[in-house]
């Protein structure tokens with residue numbers, strides 16, 4: 685069976701990030717026919733429209749992974765009621781590309797109190813013509829747990845929640861493919 689490729693981005697650059705741990709856990713929990721690539725947004729320069737025609741290796745790799753992916757998974761922290769700077773920076777680099785529009789998107793929220801960033805992110809993603817798959821969006825209460833990726837995988841409730849959401853995401857992607 686051909687693998688369904690997904691790209692996952694974490695909006696946090698922190699080593700012990702809950703958001704990064706959540707997408708690492710998703711990668712481990714994914715069934716064999718789903719291949720999750722974790723993208724790097726840390727090495728992108730600060731967005732500058734004057735540089736959009738430059739060949740930036742980090743942007744080239746990100747665009748290639750996004751172009752190859754049937755869907756995008758995003759997990760981001762909220763900072764001062766906003767989207768994380770690194771994630772917004774990456775999205776700004778992707779605004780004018782051909783890879784983003786109509787891409788199905790799954791959102792992973794690791795802090796159920798972080799509503800402002802999730803709302804702002806949804807607004808940005810819809811402006812960029814991304815398609816947030818509501819049934820696949822998931823909230824898992826990782827804040828203050830000290831959980832790493834392995835502990836998420838071993839926690840039955842969290843692992844099952846992530847697996848169900850991923851399955852909904854894949855169903856929606858397949859349904860969209862059939863419609864196209």
Ligand SMILES: Cc1cc2nc3c(=O)[nH]c(=O)nc-3n(C[C@H](O)[C@H](O)[C@H](O)COP(=O)(O)O)c2cc1C
Pocket residue numbers: 696697698700701702703704760761762763764765766795797798799827
């Ligand atoms: C500078 C700063 C500002 C923050 N602002 C908010 C906020 O407005 N709302 C919120 O729910 N959490 C806020 N937090 C908490 C982070 O979202 C939380 O620590 C989260 O786990 C960070 O994500 P990470 O674990 O993936 O690095 C803030 C944290 C920092 C360091």
